[in-house]
Amino acid sequence: MMGIDGIMARISELQNQLGIVPAATATATSATGKTGGTAFAAALADATGTDTGTTRTGATGDDVVAAAKKYLGTKYVFGSTDPANGLDCSALVQRAYGDLGVDLPRNSWQQAKVGTPVDGLANAKAGDILAFGSPVHHVAIYLGDNKMIAAPKPGDHVKIESVYEKPTHIRRVLGTEAAAGTFGTAAVARPAALQQSGDLAGVPYANLFMQAGAKYGVSPKLLAAVAKVESGYNPKAVSPVGAQGLMQLMPSTARGLGVQNAFDPAQAIDGGAKLLAHNLKEFKSLPLAIAAYNAGGGAVHKYGGIPPYAETQAYVPKVQKALAALGG
Structure with missing residues (x-):
């Protein structure tokens, strides 16, 4: 007879199989709180793909x-x-x-x-x-x-x-x-561009950056660099203006990205990757995509480049420097 722990494990399996993630309904703003003037919910829906492969690691x-x-x-x-x-x-x-x-x-x-x-x-x-x-x-x-x-x-x-x-x-x-290699039963090959990005050995939450990068077509090293600058890889970080978690998402931004809990690293990284993927598609420029993550896409459009905000002017080179340090 299956004991209580066995029954609970079976319930967990069924919950995982039947779990539903609510669709995003709110219009997102920038990660740090300035409103982005571009409605991008439909564009975000274009990002598809999954990756259940295990990354190589030198860990012991x-x-x-x-x-x-x-x-x-x-x-x-x-x-x-x-x-x-x-x-x-x-x-x-x-x-x-x-x-x-x-x-x-x-x-x-x-x-x-x-x-x-x-x-x-x-x-x-x-x-x-x-x-x-x-x-x-x-x-x-x-x-x-x-x-x-x-x-x-x-x-x-x-x-x-x-x-x-x-x-x-x-x-x-x-x-x-x-x-x-790969654990699980439904591995999906990584795009060639992401295979070239390296494994982020030693970086906290490396596997989550790799998975989200493969899912949305964003460099995992870029995601890790943004997280480094935003929170220092601290999933419990809260900014003075209320941005939350590893990727410092404002609550309204998180809702627009379908993130239910910005303090959960997996959800936060997924949301940050979704936002960066949209920014890269919209601006076709890495510095502008980074600027939009900080100040909002509306500000980037308004000024035709990196907005003249002291925070954003300093933020873009910080992320680029962190990206370079990761070999990106």
Whole structure:
């Protein structure tokens, strides 16, 4: 008989399969709050494509452990992938690997199939994924010395604990052939231009930048550069004028882009990529697209170039410098 954890895991699978993202209904403004005079909702709908491929990474198992430890104390919330609200067990694993540029599937039973199998806990290494149950209903990240880090159950929080029972699966992701390939069942090849952009090794949220870049046809390095200048890669950042999250989206901008939670890095990066894709298409100029991200497209049209705002005049070269530092 399937226990409660198994039932909850199955519910999560069904929720993921049936989830609906509300369509954007509001007119967006610029990321930093100045109104852009161009209505671009229809143009944004032209951006299509997905990418579930895993990026190459030079990360190690110890890096996975370090990434997971950043979430110690985060409360357990079933079905949540946003650390600001809470995480469940598979979201913790997905998030820790994702912060290093490795894209894992969402559910615990899927994570129990990635990478290569490890024969027994005695051969496990730091960073390996431990899966429990048949069917799998729980996952954790191995630390070594019979310890693991996990989001255990409702009412609890992300913590380090002993490996309390024999794992049914142990999977090694980093340093394997699969780590450089694709997880999941519906991989989409990256456009050649994005293949040339590099992997952003060591950049926080690298996999999210790669995915959003492939989805909207924007350089992942440009997205990372904008995030660096906007928030210093801080997903909880709030500006004096109310811009929020990693990509510093104003609430009205976020709504127009279909972003429900600007503090969720995945949603924020997706929204920022959507906005930059529109700006690049409209202005056909990288500096002007960057300026429009800061001041709004209406201001760029009004002045026929980078607006004479001190903030925007300084912002454009800052992003270009950050982009150059990433090799863009």
